[in-house]
Amino acid sequence: MRLKLPAKVKAVIDIINSNGYEAYAVGGCVRDLILAREPGDFDITTSALPEDIKRIFKRTVDTGIAHGTVTVLYGGESFEVTTYRIDGTYEDGRHPSSVTFTPSLAEDLKRRDFTINAMAYSDRDGLVDLNGGMADLQARRIRCVGDADERFTEDALRILRAVRFAAQLDFSIEKETAYAIRNHAGNLRQVSAERIRTELIKLLTSPHPEKLKDLYDLGVTAVVLPEFDRLMATPQNTPHHDANVGIHTIRTLTNIAADPVLRLTMLLHDMGKPACRTIDGTGRDHFKGHAAVSAKMAEKILRRLKCDNDTISRVVNLVKWHDLRPKPDERSVRRAMVKVGPAAFADYIAVRRADELGKSAYKREEKLALVDAAERIAKEQLQKDACLSVRQLAINGSDLLAIGAKGREVGEILNGALALVVDDQEMNTREALMEYARFEHSKRNAAV
Numbered sequence: 538m539r540l541k542l543p544a545k546v547k548a549v550i551d552i553i554n555s556n557g558y559e560a561y562a563v564g565g566c567v568r569d570l571i572l573a574r575e576p577g578d579f580d581i582t583t584s585a586l587p588e589d590i591k592r593i594f595k596r597t598v599d600t601g602i603a604h605g606t607v608t609v610l611y612g613g614e615s616f617e618v619t620t621y622r623i624d625g626t627y628e629d630g631r632h633p634s635s636v637t638f639t640p641s642l643a644e645d646l647k648r649r650d651f652t653i654n655a656m657a658y659s660d661r662d663g664l665v666d667l668n669g670g671m672a673d674l675q676a677r678r679i680r681c682v683g684d685a686d687e688r689f690t691e692d693a694l695r696i697l698r699a700v701r702f703a704a705q706l707d708f709s710i711e712k713e714t715a716y717a718i719r720n721h722a723g724n725l726r727q728v729s730a731e732r733i734r735t736e737l738i739k740l741l742t743s744p745h746p747e748k749l750k751d752l753y754d755l756g757v758t759a760v761v762l763p764e765f766d767r768l769m770a771t772p773q774n775t776p777h778h779d780a781n782v783g784i785h786t787i788r789t790l791t792n793i794a795a796d797p798v799l800r801l802t803m804l805l806h807d808m809g810k811p812a813c814r815t816i817d818g819t820g821r822d823h824f825k826g827h828a829a830v831s832a833k834m835a836e837k838i839l840r841r842l843k844c845d846n847d848t849i850s851r852v853v854n855l856v857k858w859h860d861l862r863p864k865p866d867e868r869s870v871r872r873a874m875v876k877v878g879p880a881a882f883a884d885y886i887a888v889r890r891a892d893e894l895g896k897s898a899y900k901r902e903e904k905l906a907l908v909d910a911a912e913r914i915a916k917e918q919l920q921k922d923a924c925l926s927v928r929q930l931a932i933n934g935s936d937l938l939a940i941g942a943k944g945r946e947v948g949e950i951l952n953g954a955l956a957l958v959v960d961d962q963e964m965n966t967r968e969a970l971m972e973y974a975r976f977e978h979s980k981r982n983a984a985v
Contacts, residue, residue: 538664540570545612546579550659553618556593558585559642560618561657561665568653571664571674572706581609581618582657584640590618604636621645624691643667647683650695651702655682677708685717693724696757697736704740704748715755722756733761734842741800746790749804753783764808764838771811774822779897782810788895793887798848802855802888805835832857854881859888865910871923871959874915879925886912924958924965927951931967932974940971942978950977 542550546562553560560583566576583590587607591597596610605620622636623644639645642657642665649655652670664671668682679699681688689695696718703710710718725733740748749765752758758765769783778785789803809830815823835856839849854877863873877885886908893904924930930951937947954973958965964973 538571539660540567540658540664542570542658542660543579545614546581546616547660549581549609549611549616549618552593553581553583553585553590554659554661556585556589558583558589560585561642561659561662563646563657564649564654567656567658567664568670568674570658571656571671579616581616582621582642582645583618584621584642585618586620586638590620605638622648624648649682650688650692650698652680652682653702673711677706678711679703679708679714680711681714681717685714686720689717689721689724693721694728694732694736696722696725696755697728697733697740697752697761700748700751700755700757701736701740701743703751704743704745707745710751710755718755718757722760725757725760730841730843734844737761737842738797738801741790741804742795742797744795746795746800747787749787749790750784762838764834765804767811768807771814772822773810773824774816774820776899777896782807785895789891792894793891798851798855799884799887799891801839801844801848801852802835802859802884803891805838805852806831806856806859806888806892808834808838808856828857828860831859851881851884854878855884855888858885859892861885862907863911865907865914867914867918868960870911870914871918871925873911874918874925875955875959879919882915883912886915923962924955927955929965930954930958930970931965932970936967936971937974937978940975940978941982942974946978946981950974953977 542562550560550562560581562579563582564580566579569576585593587599587602587605590607590609594609594611598608598610598615600606600608600617605622607618609616609618621639621642621644623639624636646655646657646665646667652668652673654670655668656670657665669680673680679702681695699710699714699718702708740746740752749758752762753765753769765783765786768786769781771782773780773782773785780788786804786807789806790800793799793803807827809827809832810824812830813824813827815825817823832853836849836853839852858877861873861876863869874882889908889911890905893901893908918925932951932954934947934951937950942950954970957973958970964970
C-alpha cells in the first residue's frame, strides 16, 4: 500500500533515513490517510535517539525529552519525532513512570492503545502493520493492541478514547475490548477532569454523538457522568415523548450542529427532569420547573469538568431558557429575545428545534412551525434594529442622574423602560421615556 505523505513529512523521514536510522509516520495520521481523512498532525517514530535527532536537525525543541520526543522545526512547520520506546509501569494510571528506548519498531507499536493507531508508514518500507490494524479498519472495529486489560490498566483515559474513536469513525468496539472497558471503567476516577472533558466533548461533537449510549452501556457514564444514568432510568409517560429522558437526550444530540456549546446544551438540557418528575391521577408524567433545575445542575457539572467560564455561561443560559415558548407574534418574540439575549437567540432556536425533533411525533409539525415562526420574527426584528437592550434605549444613565435618580434606582428605571419599549417599540423616544423616568422617580421618592 502506498500512502501520500505531505512533502515536508516525507522530507523529515528521508533526512533521518539518510543518516542511517529508521523513521516512519505513525499512529493516527496513518490511520486517517488509509481512511482518506485529513490528519490533524503527523507524528514520526524513529530508531534514532533524541540526541541523534538534535544533531541531524538544526532547529529542535526538547518537547518531551525524557520520553524520547523532540520537536523538529522544518520548513516552517513542526513535527514531533519520538524514539522507539518501551513504557515502564503506569503507577498513576495515566503516564508511564519510566521509558526504555529500543531499536525495535515492533516493540514500540506494541505499547500503543488500539490496533488502528498502531501502524507505521514510510515510502521506503510501505505500511508496517504488526497488530492487525488494517483488518480492524476494514471490519470497522476498535480493538486494543495485545491484552485489553493491560492497556486500560496502564491508562484509563483509553476507555473514553475507545468510544470517542468509535463515534468519530462510526466503528464498533470489539468484544474483548468492550469487556475490559466494563471491568476497568472505575479507573477513570484517577483521570483528571480536564482530560475527561476533552474526550467527552470530542465524542459529543463527533459525527455520531449517539455513541454516548455506548458509554452508558459500558458503565462509563456511571463514573464520569452519573447524572446521565438517572436520565436513562427516568420514563416520560406523556404523549409528547416516546422514550426515557436519556434516549430523548441522545436523539437531540443528533439533531443539532456539532458545536461544543450546542451539544453540551443538549446533553444537559433535561438533567433536572428526574428531580422534577411528578405523576398525575391519570398516570401522566409532568416535569414542571425542570429547566431551572437543569440549569443549576448544568453549571455544577460543567464546573466539575473544568470548563471555561464562557462555555459555562452560554450553556447554562441556553439550558435555563430551552423550554421557553413564545407565541408567534412580535411582542412575545421580542420578550423572549430579551430573556435569552439577542446574541444567543439563534442558538436558542437551534436548541428548541433539536428538542422537538427528539420527542415523539405527537403534534411535531405544529411545534416545529412555532419554532420556525419565532426564528422568522426574530430575524425580522434584528433587521429592523428593534430595541432589545438597555443600551439601545433613547435615554441612558446620565439622563436619570440628571433628574436625581441614583444607585440601584437607575438600573431599575432603565429596565422598566426597556420592558415598555419591548412591548411597544414606538415608546423608544427620549420624550416618552423621560416622562416615564420622571414618573418612576417621583413615585419612589414619594414612597420614601
